[in-house]
Amino acid sequence: MRGDITAAEPLIEESLANSRGNWIMTTLCQEGLADLARQKGDELRAQALLGGAVEMCERVNANQKQTFYLGLLAESLWATGDLGRAVDCLERAVEVGDGVTLSHALLMSRMGNFTDAIQWLQRFRESEPDPDRRVMATLALARLWWWQGDLERAKKLCEQAITVLEPTKLQRYLLPAEVLMSCLGGAAGDAVNKPGRAGAHCGAHVLGEMALDVATLLSHRCGEWEPNIAQRFIALTVDVPDRGLAFRIAWVRANLLEQVGDLERAMAVRERARQALCELREVLPEMHRQMFDEHPWVLEVSRYRVV
Amino acid sequence: MAAYANLNAVDFFERAIAFWAMLDPAEAVRTQLELADVWDRLGERDKALSELTRAEHDAERSEVRDELVAEILLKRAPIEARGEGEGCLDRARRLAHKAREMAIGLQRPQLQATAAANLAYILGEYDSDETSRKAIYYAEQALAIRRDRGDVASSLWRLANGFLRRNDLGRASSLYEQAVELAEAAQNDILLGACLINTSLVSFRRWDLDEAIVQAERALAINRRIGDRRRIS
Numbered sequence: 001m002r003g004d005i006t007a008a009e010p011l012i013e014e015s016l017a018n019s020r021g022n023w024i025m026t027t028l029c030q031e032g033l034a035d036l037a038r039q040k041g042d043e044l045r046a047q048a049l050l051g052g053a054v055e056m057c058e059r060v061n062a063n064q065k066q067t068f069y070l071g072l073l074a075e076s077l078w079a080t081g082d083l084g085r086a087v088d089c090l091e092r093a094v095e096v097g098d099g100v101t102l103s104h105a106l107l108m109s110r111m112g113n114f115t116d117a118i119q120w121l122q123r124f125r126e127s128e129p130d131p132d133r134r135v136m137a138t139l140a141l142a143r144l145w146w147w148q149g150d151l152e153r154a155k156k157l158c159e160q161a162i163t164v165l166e167p168t169k170l171q172r173y174l175l176p177a178e179v180l181m182s183c184l185g186g187a188a189g190d191a192v193n194k195p196g197r198a199g200a201h202c203g204a205h206v207l208g209e210m211a212l213d214v215a216t217l218l219s220h221r222c223g224e225w226e227p228n229i230a231q232r233f234i235a236l237t238v239d240v241p242d243r244g245l246a247f248r249i250a251w252v253r254a255n256l257l258e259q260v261g262d263l264e265r266a267m268a269v270r271e272r273a274r275q276a277l278c279e280l281r282e283v284l285p286e287m288h289r290q291m292f293d294e295h296p297w298v299l300e301v302s303r304y305r306v307v
Numbered sequence: 308m309a310a311y312a313n314l315n316a317v318d319f320f321e322r323a324i325a326f327w328a329m330l331d332p333a334e335a336v337r338t339q340l341e342l343a344d345v346w347d348r349l350g351e352r353d354k355a356l357s358e359l360t361r362a363e364h365d366a367e368r369s370e371v372r373d374e375l376v377a378e379i380l381l382k383r384a385p386i387e388a389r390g391e392g393e394g395c396l397d398r399a400r401r402l403a404h405k406a407r408e409m410a411i412g413l414q415r416p417q418l419q420a421t422a423a424a425n426l427a428y429i430l431g432e433y434d435s436d437e438t439s440r441k442a443i444y445y446a447e448q449a450l451a452i453r454r455d456r457g458d459v460a461s462s463l464w465r466l467a468n469g470f471l472r473r474n475d476l477g478r479a480s481s482l483y484e485q486a487v488e489l490a491e492a493a494q495n496d497i498l499l500g501a502c503l504i505n506t507s508l509v510s511f512r513r514w515d516l517d518e519a520i521v522q523a524e525r526a527l528a529i530n531r532r533i534g535d536r537r538r539i540s
Contacts (some may be wrong), residue, residue, distance in 0.1 A: 018536060021352045024432065025537075060396045064434040098435055129474040131514040168516040260354045 005036050010037070023060045027053040031069070038076060039172075041204040041241060046076045058096075067093040071103025078107055079205045081243030082274075084283040102128055109144055110244060111288060112295030117158055118144050120260035125157075132173055135161045139180055146184060147216065147296070155184045171201035179210045188225055192232045193219060205232040208242030209247070240250040247276035248297045270304075277301050310496060312348035312534035316464045333369045336362045338383035340382045345384055348497075350536035359383050374413055380406035381421050387521060389537075399429050417455050424465050443469035457498075460489035464502050471505060473510075480509050500529035500538055 015228045019025030050073040056067035070093035077086035090104050105120035120140065122193055125137035130283040144158035158181045165173050175198045182191035195210040202210070211233075218233055237253050240246040250273035257266035277298065283293055292298055320342035327335035341360035346355035359379055366375035380402045388399035407422035427446035430438040450462040467482035483506045490498040500531045507522035530538040 018350060021350075021391055021534065022537070023391045023395070024389055026391070059393055060391065062396055062433060127474075129451075129512060131512065167514045170516070188518050210384060 005039060009033070009036055016232050023056050023062070027056050027062075027069070028064060030056075031072070034072065034076070038079075039203040040203060043076050043080045043205075043241075047073060047080070050076065063096050064098065067097030067101055069235070070096070071101040074107060075103050075205075078110060079208070079242045081246075081280060082283065083244070083280055083288075084192040084285060086131040087285055087288055102133055103282070105137065106140055109140055110296070111292050113291055114144055114148065122143075131164050137163050137174060137176065138164070139177060142180060142184070143216075145284055151184060153182070158184055170204075171198070175202060175209055180213050183213045186217070188214075188217055188229050192229055192236065195236055196232075208240050210247045211237050211240060212245050215249050218250045218256060224254075225259070227260050230260050234260070243276065244280070247273045247280065247301070250276060251301055274301060309336075310533060312345045312536070313428050316345045317342065318347075322356055328365075330429050332365065333375060335455070336366045336369060336375050337378065339365065340378060343382055343386075348533075352386060352390065355386055359386075362527070373409060374415065374418070376470045377406045377409040377413065377415070377418050377422075380409070381418065381425055384425045384429055388432055396429065396432060400426070401446050403429055416452050417458075420449040420458070420462070423449035423452070424462060427469060431468060439472045441467065441473065456489055457493050457495060460493065460495065461498055463489070464498060464505070468505060471508060474511055474512065476512055480506070483509065496529050496533050497535060500526050500533065500535060503529065504538060 012029050016029035016033065019029060023149045028208040030049040030053040034046040037043070037046040039050065048070050053069040054066055054073060057063070057069060069090045074086040074093070077083075077089065086107060088098075090107060093101060093104070100120055100126040102121075104224075105124055107118050108114075108117035108120065121137050121141040121144065125134055125141055125231065128137055137286035138161040142154040142161070145151075145157065146154035158177060161177045162181065165177065175194055179194045179198075181193055182188075182194065185274070190216050195207055195214065198207055199212060214233055215237075218230065234253055234256055237249050240249045250269050252268035254273060257263075258267055269293050281289055281292065281298075293302070319440075320338055324335050324342065326336045327338055339358055343355040343358040343362070346352075346358060359382055362379050363376070363484060366372055366379060369375055376441060384399045384402040384406065387395050387402060389395075390399075403422055403425040407419060407426065410418035410422050413451075423445040427442045427449065430442040430445065433439075443466065446462065446466040450459065450466055453459045453462045463482050463486040467486060470476075470479035470482065483502050487502045487506070488518045489495075490502060503522050503526035507519045508517035510516070511523055526538070530536075
C-alpha cells in the first residue's frame with residue numbers, strides 16, 4: 001500500500017510460502033500479490049491469484065470473502081476486455097454472498113447502468129472499510145455526477161476523497177483524485193500533464209482511468225482546446241492497456257486528431273475505437289449488451305456518421 | 308501457555324506428558340493441549356491436530372472425560388477454522404457450539420467463556436454483517452464471564468477484533484489500548500504481538516500508513532522472538 005512494490009513483494013511471497021494450510025493467510029497474500037501484479041500491469045497474474053483466492057474461499061465456505069474476491073477478479077477481467085467472464089464473476093458473487101459489492105457498482109457505471117451505480121457507490125463510499133476502496137468509490141461517484149452534469153456535486157466528492165488520503169499522501173492514490181479535480185475545474189493543461197508523471201506510481205488500469213477523465217474533459221468542448229493540449233493527450237494515449245476503456249479513449253483521441261488536422265490518423269484511430277467496441281460487445285451476454293448499447297459513449301460511436 | 312514456541316518447548320511438553328501420564332492422566336491430556344498449541348504456533352497444523360487426536364483418545368479413560376473433551380474441542384475449533392479443507396469453517400463453528408453446550412452443561416463458566424471467544428473468532432471469519440454482529444455478542448459474553456486479568460486482556464482483544472471487523476475504529480482502538488496495557492503489565496508477549504498486528508490495521512484504516520508500518524514491525528519483532536509463525540505470516 002505504501003507504494004514500495006520492491007520491498008512488499010518478497011515479504012508477501014514469503015508469507016504465502018509460510019501460510020500453507022491456513023486459508024485466511026493464503027487468501028490475504030493472494031490478494032496482496034494480485035494488487036501488486038495489477039500495479040505492474042500484469043493482469044493475467046492478478047487473475048490467476050484472485051481465482052485461487054476465490055476457489056479457496058469456496059472450499060472453506062467463506063462466502064463473503066469469496067464474493068469480495070470474485071468482485072476483484074471481475075475488475076481485472078474488465079481491464080483485459082473479458083467482459084463476459086467479468087459479468088459471470090459478478091453474477092456468481094451475487095448468488096454466493098449477501099448482495100452486491102463495490103466491484104459491482106464500479107462495473108455498473110462502466111456498463112451504463114448509472115442509476116443503480118450511483119445508489120451503490122453512495123453506499124460503498126460510506127461503508128467500505130479500507131480507505132483506498134472508499135476513495136475509489138467516491139471518485140467513481142464523482143465521475144458519474146460529472147457525466148450527468150452535476151459539476152458541483154462531483155467537485156465536493158473529489159475534495160472529500162482527497163481529505164481521506166490526507167494522513168498519508170501517496171502519489172498512487174492522490175494522483176487519480178488530483179487529475180479528476182483538475183478536470184472538474186476545467187484545468188486541461190494541468191490535467192493532461194499529470195498522468196505522464198503517474199506512470200511510476202500507478203498501475204495501468206489506474207492510468208487508463210486518468211486518461212478517461214482527461215478524455216471526458218477534452219470531449220466536453222472539443223474544438224476549443226489549444227492544439228498543444230490536444231497533442232499532449234494524443235501522445236499520452238498511444239497505448240491504453242485497459243481494454244474496457246480503450247475504445248472510449250481512442251474515440252476522443254480520434255476527435256482531437258481531427259481537431260489538429262491529422263485526418264488520416266483520426267480515421268484510423270476511429271476505426272480502431274469501433275473495432276475495440278465491437279470486440280467488447282461480442283463477449284458481453286445478450287441481456288447486458290442491451291444496457292451497454294445505451295451507454296452514452298457507445299451511442300456516440302454508433303451514431304457517428306462520416307459526412 | 309508456553310511463552311515461546313520452539314523445539315525446546317515441544318521437548319519440554321513431551322517429557323511433561325510422560326511424567327503426568329503416570330501421576331494424573333487428566334493433567335497429561337491438558338499438557339497435550341499445551342503441546343498442540345505450541346505446534347500450532349510453530350505453523351505445524353497437522354502435528355497440532357494429531358496431538359489433539361491423541362488427547363481425545365487419552366481423555367476417554369479419564370474420570371473428567373467430558374470436561375477434557377470440551378477443552379479439546381475448544382483447542383481444535385480455531386485450528387480447524389484456519390484449515391484449507393472442504394467446509395472447515397462450518398466444521399469449526401459446529402465444534403465451538405458443541406463445546407459451549409458442554410461447558411454450559413458442566414457449569415464451567417471459564418470453559419463457556421473460551422467457547423464464546425472461539426465462536427467470536429470463527430463467526431468473524433465469515434465476514435458477513437450478521438456473523439460479525441454475532442461475533443461481538445459472543446466476545447462481550449466472554450468478557451463478562453472473565454475474572455482473571457490475563458483472560459480479561461485476551462477477551463478485550465477479541466472484542467476489539469469484532470469492532471474492527473465492523474469498522475468501528477474508535478471502539479476497537481480503545482479496547483486494543485486496554486488490552487495492550489494489560490498484556491504489557493503481564494508480560495504476555497503472545498497477546499501483545501496479536502494486539503499490535505491489529506492496532507496496525509486500525510492505523511491502516513485511518514490511512515496513517517507510517518504508523519501502521521511501525522506497529523506491524525513491532526508485532527513482527529515480538530512474534531519472531533516468541534516463534535509465533537501463525538502471526539509472522
